[in-house]
Amino acid sequence: MSHNVTRLALLQACNDLLQPARFKDYGPNGLQVEGTDSIGHMVSGVTASRALIEAAIGAKADAIFVHHGLFWRGQDGTVTGWMKQRLQLLLAHNINVLAYHLPLDAHPEVGNNAQLGQRLGLQVQGVFGEQNLGLWGMRADGQAFKNAQALADVVSIVLQREPVVVQTPAREIRQVAWCTGGAQSYFEAAIAAGVDAFITGEISEPQAHLARETGVAFLACGHHATERYGAPAAAAHVAAQLGITHQFIEIDNPA
Known part of the structure; x- marks a missing residue:
């Protein structure tokens, strides 16, 4: 009661x-x-x-x-x-x-990043970026995504919207970094962490070039959609x- x-x-x-x-x-x-x-x-x-x-x-x-x-x-x-x-x-x-x-983004259980990772079936293995807000990890079942589009297909089902994807089609996606909302500036830190793909809410002009030049996929999935x-x-x-x-x-x- x-x-x-x-x-x-x-x-x-x-x-x-x-x-x-x-x-x-x-x-x-x-x-x-x-x-x-x-x-x-x-x-x-x-x-x-x-x-x-x-x-x-x-x-x-x-x-x-x-x-x-x-x-x-x-x-x-x-x-x-x-x-x-x-x-x-x-x-x-x-x-x-x-x-x-930011406190809600960062909480390890109820935070935006933790909650998004749970829904995408990703298991956290580390943090990155300013104030350690970004997370990175792998699928909980240990399997890799065949490529960035396979990851995007999962994202679109979970978030009920199609992400903007800049990808290297043939690259297997094993390690994924993510940070919800307007965290496109975290992309370079995600690349430095050695991941195969980065998920966030928004994309700006430089990130498309970085994704193509580094081979790390970038998925812009919606600011609101990633922070629900x-x-x-x-x-x-x-x-x-x-x-x-x-x-x-x-x-x-x-x-």
Whole structure:
């Protein structure tokens, strides 16, 4: 049976799980918008968009847990336009917003990278990249993928979208590196780790050339698509620990 907990208890449980103080990040982790002090129902989602906020209001949520919060380094700090609209809804309905960016990517069990690896049947063997956010490993059954397209076929089934693939068709894929979201800049570190393929959410112009020149396949599988799993996993864990209810709300995003 569910009950209500305080905002502080929820925040403490999230911080204990995700350890945000360990990370140098692009925005504030933790409580971004203060709402009601009594929390019985939490909604999770990928991004604190207006669509998610409106859905959370409809679900009578007391708190929203997201990967992409409202505030980022480099914003001009004004509360106008879309920012005003989001904040106006949150404050009018007294809803808390908790956001965890890199800490949610990195958690070894409920994090975005760990959750994606589990779904793709990959067993972690090591880490790479800035702040050790990237993971690399092999299929849990020890088998190799025949080539990059065979890996892409698995990705498309799991994520329900076709990845952009830059590949060497004849190369067997045994070691795979991955880092969700906009981690295309991690490609060189993945190459240095000695892998055969790299999975992330986005691709920029340089990565296509690097993939062709090094023979390491690059799979861009969607920023949102690769980061759908951490927020609900972390929120469900905390909700179960505290005895509150939780639901994940998917707001589709083609990016």
